[in-house]
Amino acid sequence: MDHDTVRAVDPDIADALEAEIGRQQDTLAMIASENHVSEAVMDAQSSALTNKYAEGYPGKRYYGGCEHADTVEQLAIDRAKELWGAEHVNVQPHSGSQANMAVYIAALEPGDKILSLSLTHGGHLSHGHHANFVGEHFEVEQYECDDDSGYVDYEALHETAEAFEPDMIISGYSAYPREVEWERIQAAADAVDALHMADIAHITGLVAAGEHENPVGIADFVTGSTHKTIRAGRGGMVLCGEEWADDIDKAVIPGMQGGPLMHNIAGKAVGFKEALTPEFDEYASQVVVNAEALAERLQERGLELVSGGTDTHLVLVDLRPSHPDTTGKDVEEALEEAGIVLNANTVPGETRSPFNPSGIRAGTPALTTRGFTASDCQTVADCIADVVDSPEDEAVLAEVSETVGELTEKHPLYE
Ligand code: DSN
Numbered sequence: 001m002d003h004d005t006v007r008a009v010d011p012d013i014a015d016a017l018e019a020e021i022g023r024q025q026d027t028l029a030m031i032a033s034e035n036h037v038s039e040a041v042m043d044a045q046s047s048a049l050t051n052k053y054a055e056g057y058p059g060k061r062y063y064g065g066c067e068h069a070d071t072v073e074q075l076a077i078d079r080a081k082e083l084w085g086a087e088h089v090n091v092q093p094h095s096g097s098q099a100n101m102a103v104y105i106a107a108l109e110p111g112d113k114i115l116s117l118s119l120t121h122g123g124h125l126s127h128g129h130h131a132n133f134v135g136e137h138f139e140v141e142q143y144e145c146d147d148d149s150g151y152v153d154y155e156a157l158h159e160t161a162e163a164f165e166p167d168m169i170i171s172g173y174s175a176y177p178r179e180v181e182w183e184r185i186q187a188a189a190d191a192v193d194a195l196h197m198a199d200i201a202h203i204t205g206l207v208a209a210g211e212h213e214n215p216v217g218i219a220d221f222v223t224g225s226t227h228k229t230i231r232a233g234r235g236g237m238v239l240c241g242e243e244w245a246d247d248i249d250k251a252v253i254p255g256m257q258g259g260p261l262m263h264n265i266a267g268k269a270v271g272f273k274e275a276l277t278p279e280f281d282e283y284a285s286q287v288v289v290n291a292e293a294l295a296e297r298l299q300e301r302g303l304e305l306v307s308g309g310t311d312t313h314l315v316l317v318d319l320r321p322s323h324p325d326t327t328g329k330d331v332e333e334a335l336e337e338a339g340i341v342l343n344a345n346t347v348p349g350e351t352r353s354p355f356n357p358s359g360i361r362a363g364t365p366a367l368t369t370r371g372f373t374a375s376d377c378q379t380v381a382d383c384i385a386d387v388v389d390s391p392e393d394e395a396v397l398a399e400v401s402e403t404v405g406e407l408t409e410k411h412p413l414y415e
Contacts, residue, residue, distance in 0.1 A: 001021055001039070001414050002018070003017045003018055021413075021414065024036065024413055025408060025412065025413045025414070026339065026404075026405070026408055027336075027339045027340065027341050027404065027408070028339060028340045028341065028366075028367060028380060028404055028407065028408070029341055029366035029367070030340060030341060030342040030362045030363055030364070030366070030367065030380075031341060031342055031343055031361075031363065031366075032175070032202065032313060032314035032342075032361050032362065032363025032365070033174070033201070033202060033225075033228050033363070034228070034363070034365070034366050035227065035228060035229065035231045035365045035366050035369055036231075036366050036369045036370060036413055036414075037227065037231055037232065037233070037267070037271060038231070038270075038271070038274060039414060040270050040274070041231070041232060041233055041267045041270050041271045041274070042267070043270075044233060044263070044266035044267040044269070044270045045233050045234070045263050045264055045266065045267035046263065047263050047266055048263075049068070049069065049072065049262040049263040049265075049266050050261075050262070050263040052065070052066070052068075052069050052262050053259040054066045054069040054070075054073070054259060054260055054262050055253055055258060055259050055260075056253070057073070057249060058070040058073050058074045058077070069262045069265075072262065072265055072266045072269055073091060073092075073260070073262070073265050073269075075269045075273075076091045076265050076266075076268045076269035076272060077089045077090075077091055079269060079272035079273055079275075079276060080237060080239070080268075080272055082276060083208040083230075083272055083275055083276060084204075084207065084208060084214060084216050084222065084239055085214060085216050085217065086216050086222065086239035086240065086241075087240070087241050087242045087245070088239070088240050088241065088242055088244070088245035088248065089237060089238070089239050090102065090237060090238045090248050090249055090252050091226075091235070091237045091265055091268050092252050092253065092257065092260040092261075092265065093223075093235060093236030093237060093238060093252060093257070094235055094236065094257065094261055094264075095225060095234075095235060095236045096126070096199070096201040096223060096224060096225030096236045097124075097125070097126040097236070098236050098256065098257070099223040099224065099225070099236035099237055099238045100124075100126045100127070100134075100197070100199060100223050100236075101126070101133075101134075101251075101256055102223075102238050102248055102251040102252045102255065102256060103197050103221045103223060103238060103248070103251070104134065104137075104138070104168075105251035105255045105256055106244060106247035106248045106250070106251035106255075107167075107168065107195055107197075107220070107221070107244070107247065108138065108167055108168060110137045110138070111137075111138065111139060112138055112139070112167040112168070113138065113139045113140075113141065113164060113165065113166040113167050113168075114127070114128050114134065114138045114139070114140045114141075114166055114167070114168050114169075114170060115140075115141050115142070115143060115157070115160060115161055115164055115166035115168070115169045115170070115194070116128045116140065116142055116143070116169070116170035117142065117143055117144070117145070117152065117170070117171075117173055117176075118142040118143070118144055119346070119354070120144075120346040120347075120348070120350045120354065121144045121145045121346075121348050122145065122173040122174060122175040122176040122316075122348075123142070123170075123173055123174065124173070124174045124199065124201070127170045127199065128140035128142065128170070141160060141164045141166065143156060143157040143160050144156070144348065145176075145306075145307075145348040146348070147348050147349035149307065150177075150178075150305075150306035150307030150308065150316075150348055151178055151307055152176070152178075152180070152181070154181060154184045154185070154188075157169075157184075157185065157188055158184075158187070158188040158191065161188040161189070161191065161192045161194065162191060162192060165192050165194075166192065166194045167194055167195065168194055168195045168196070168197055169185055169188060169189045169194050169195070169196050169197075170196075170197050170198075170199060171185040171196065171197070171198045171199070171215070171219065172197075172198045172199035172200050172201065172202075172203075172215070172222075172223075173199075173202070174201070174202060175314070175316055175345050175346075175361050176312075176316075177291075177295075177305070177306060177307050177309070177310040177311065177312055177314055177315055177316050178307050178310070178311050178312065179212055179213065179311040179312065180198070180212075180213075180215075182198060182213060182215040182218045182219060183218060185198075185219075186218050186219060195220045195221070196218070196219040196220050196221070197219060197220065197221040197222075197223060198215035198218070198219035198221070198222045198223075199222075199223045199224065200215065200222055200223070200224045201223070201224045201225040201228060201236075202228055202229065202312075202313065202314070203229060203312060203313070204224040204225070204226065204228060204229055204230035205228070205229030205230040205231060205275065205280070205283075205284050205287070205365070206229055206284050206287065206288065206312060206313060208230060208275055208280075208284070209275075209280060209281040209283075209284030209285065210281070210284075211284045211285060211287070211288050212311070212312065216239055220240065220241070220244065221238060221239070221240050221244065221248075222238075222239040222240070223236065223237070223238050223239070224236065224237055224239075225237075226268045226271065226272075227271075228365065229284065229287065229313055229365050230271060230272070230275055231271055231274070231275065231280075231283075231365070231369065232267060232268045232269075232270065232271020232272050232274070232275065233263075233264045233265065233266065233267020233268040233269075233270065233271055234264055234267065235261060235264045235265070235267075235268060237268070238252070283368060283369070286368050286373075287313045287364050287365050287368045288310075288311070288312065288313065289374050290364040290367065290368050290372060290373070290374055290376075290377040291310045291312060291313050291314060291315060291363070291364045291377075292309070292310060292374075293374035293375070293377040293378050293381070294310075294315055294362065294364060294377045294378070294380065294381045295309045295310045295315045296309075296378075296381075297377070297378040297381030297382060297385075298315065298317060298381045298384065298385060301381065301382065301385035302322050302385070303317050303319075303322055303385060303388065304317065304318045304319075304320075304321045304322055305317055305318070306318050306347050306348060306359070313363050313364055313365050314361055314362065314363040314364070315361070315362050315363075316345060316347060316359055316360075316361050317359055317360045317361075317362070317388075318347040318358060318359050319331065319358050319359060319360070319388065320347075320351070320358050322388075323388060323389075326388065326391060327344070327352060327356045327357065327358065328343075328344030328345060328356065328357045328358060328359050328360050329344045329355070329356045329357075330391050331344070331360050331384075331387060331388050331391055332344040332360060333391075334387050334391035334392070334397060335360075335384065335387050335400075337397050337401075338383070338387060338397045338398075338400035338401045338404060339400070339401050339404035339405070339408075340380070340383060340384065340387070340400070340404060342360055342361060342362045342363075343360070343361055344356070344357050344359070344360055344361075345357055345359045345360060345361035346358070346359060347359035360384075362384065364377060367380070367411075370411040370412070370413050371411040372407070372411055376407060376410075376411070379403060379407065380407070383400040383403055383404065386399070386400055387400055
């Protein structure tokens with residue numbers, strides 16, 4: 001993959017783009033929200049549709065010349081309906097956060113009450129953090145995971161819902177290694193007559209492939225991003241029942257966006273087509289197998305995992321019991337030096353600052369895309385454990401870097 005056309009105009013940017021492909025090829029992308037989309041998805045995203053304004057929806061646009069935009073968007077919608085079994089889909093939100101925003105605009109009034117998982121326990125900024133617009137415009141109460149088990153404390157959530165009487169309960173998380181029990185959250189929502197929004201941003205691909213229970217048909221709204229485990233074009237989407245279709249569509253445009261990013265919607269459509277194949281189901285199953293292998297080996301090496309393991313695409317390591325003087329940032333930085341890119345993360349019962357927390361989060365979606373097996377993931381777990389044990393030992397970092405080089409050579413990207 002070269003960038004010759006960019007290079008002819010702008011060598012500085014061409015250098016950076018080529019260097020980024022090199023970085024992705026030569027390192028292990030273990031940030032749990034990242035993936036490597038196919039060349040077909042990238043081709044669609046860099047198409048002439050970037051030039052087109054198409055405010056409105058297929059068959060009902062404000063501008064002319066939208067016939068091909070209509071074809072693309074309708075295919076993205078139809079494929080998403082098939083993947084997640086939803087009655088209505090809006091594929092225009094520019095991101096997962098904006099998909100959430102569309103739901104708030106459609107279903108809530110400023111000042112309404114939201115009950116969501118705290119960011120420290122695995123929630124997301126757009127679920128009600130005080131620094132986000134959601135925290136500013138709504139009254140937010142947060143539930144937590146049980147500090148000991150690491151699982152969502154569903155009983156406490158139910159009790160908090162009864163005391164707080166929210167208008168909406170949010171489920172679906174960013175740093176949660178276990179299967180979410182949608183029905184239990186729906187029961188809490190039913191008990192207080194609240195709406196339920198399930199944000200499946202991280203697990204879209206696992207849900208589509210049947211590796212995680214689908215909240216469609218349980219929650220009132222299901223939101224997600226389209227570039228994480230589902231591996232399609234970058235952006236967001238909202239899934240809902242017919243009764244909310246008009247409100248959601250109006251919330252997206254004119255409520256909060258203008259022209260949709262039609263080139264990204266083309267990338268969503270292509271990625272969704274790929275996700276409808278049996279190969280994608282095998283991929284999603286392998287993502288979970290690989291995360292389990294990673295989890296088991298990390299535990300064998302003496303590291304403690306939040307919740308004691310994983311059912312999903314990610315593991316969350318709590319460094320405090322095994323390495324009380326090592327922070328997540330120490331490990332993140334040392335691993336990056338050795339070619340493994342993941343992120344420091346807060347853990348339930350966090351005792352440090354979010355900027356230098358006590359945990360690390362590691363995911364297998366991108367490694368699995370490039371063909372990593374469970375055995376490769378055990379090797380990666382050994383690399384991580386070696387660095388956690390000796391983050392400042394240059395000899396260890398050099399050895400891990402060599403192993404990373406062998407793995408990336410064995411599993412090349414974008415050949
Ligand atoms: N930044 C994403 C993540 O890493 O979980 C969520 O938006």
